[in-house]
Amino acid sequence: MGTPRETEPVTRTRVELPRMPAAGALYRRALLGAVPGLGGGRRGPGLPAVELTAGGMTVDRTHLADYDRVCGFRFTDRLPVTYPHVLGFPLTLRLMTAPDFPIPLTGLVHVGNRITVHRPITADETLDFTTYAENLRPHDRGRQVDVVLVGSVDGKVVWVGVSTYLGRERKPGGGEGRDRSGRPEAPAATARWRVEPRVGREYARVSGDHNPIHTSLLGARLFGFRRPIAHGMWSKARCLAAVENRLPDACTVEVAFKLPVPLPSTASFAVLPDGGFALHDSRGRPHLTGLVR
Numbered sequence: 236m237g238t239p240r241e242t243e244p245v246t247r248t249r250v251e252l253p254r255m256p257a258a259g260a261l262y263r264r265a266l267l268g269a270v271p272g273l274g275g276g277r278r279g280p281g282l283p284a285v286e287l288t289a290g291g292m293t294v295d296r297t298h299l300a301d302y303d304r305v306c307g308f309r310f311t312d313r314l315p316v317t318y319p320h321v322l323g324f325p326l327t328l329r330l331m332t333a334p335d336f337p338i339p340l341t342g343l344v345h346v347g348n349r350i351t352v353h354r355p356i357t358a359d360e361t362l363d364f365t366t367y368a369e370n371l372r373p374h375d376r377g378r379q380v381d382v383v384l385v386g387s388v389d390g391k392v393v394w395v396g397v398s399t400y401l402g403r404e405r406k407p408g409g410g411e412g413r414d415r416s417g418r419p420e421a422p423a424a425t426a427r428w429r430v431e432p433r434v435g436r437e438y439a440r441v442s443g444d445h446n447p448i449h450t451s452l453l454g455a456r457l458f459g460f461r462r463p464i465a466h467g468m469w470s471k472a473r474c475l476a477a478v479e480n481r482l483p484d485a486c487t488v489e490v491a492f493k494l495p496v497p498l499p500s501t502a503s504f505a506v507l508p509d510g511g512f513a514l515h516d517s518r519g520r521p522h523l524t525g526l527v528r
Contacts, residue, residue: 288365302321314355319356319364350489362388421513442469501517509526
């Protein structure tokens with residue numbers, strides 16, 4: 236709150252892509268760029284002055300059913316709140332792997348996500364997507380940036396997702412730990428879920444997010460995790476699947492990602508009286524907190 240934001244472009248050049256990019260090739264580019272001498276280079280201080288668009292995205296019902304199964308949603312033609320994030324994810328990945336994106340993809344931590352659905356979207360509709368970055372700002376542990384993904388049908392916006400990413404950086408005089416003394420008591424669990432290692436592999440397959448921290452023990456350890464961790468957007472989707480019948484047709488669902496969910500582990504889900512929800516580990520530490528408005 237009140238943190239001054241770095242200069243960002245007032246106008247953006249619109250770049251229309253002929254098709255949705257392939258996520259696998261973009262991940263390979265990002266991983267190679269993280270190797271010294273293979274193109275990592277210095278990053279610019281600002282945001283890319285572009286917005287990328289890709290149109291004509293249709294829903295493969297087999298893929299939708301696979302996504303529903305992995306995340307726990309009911310099998311219907313109505314798209315889950317989080318599904319357009321998966322459809323448009325390769326476009327945002329293209330934006331974040333560009334040389335002028337200020338933070339390397341391999342250094343990004345997904346710390347928050349806000350989705351607004353203006354009306355129900357069905358599997359027989361065709362979506363057009365636009366993505367851009369905004370609000371690059373300093374953070375105690377580095378810099379944060381918001382990546383916006385907008386879904387439209389026939390020229391009307393029906394879905395907007397905003398993912399907040401933290402690029403961790405070492406700062407002079409840093410190293411102070413987070414104060415956990417005031418952590419509130421975990422709410423009573425509504426349900427407990429056993430999250431097996433296959434969740435990382437299966438969600439990677441249906442989402443296109445093949446970051447090795449989710450699918451490989453070696454990959455996780457290379458980035459500082461003792462074992463693979465679940466995707467943050469799987470955690471959000473799994474929570475929303477648990478309250479699917481309570482979600483209004485138009486709503487905003489905002490989550491803050493806290494501690495990662497190790498694979499395997501047991502997570503406790505709780506529905507809160509104020510419209511919120513939470514996911515905690517077996518020791519009561521929060522994985523995720525969320526709110527439906």
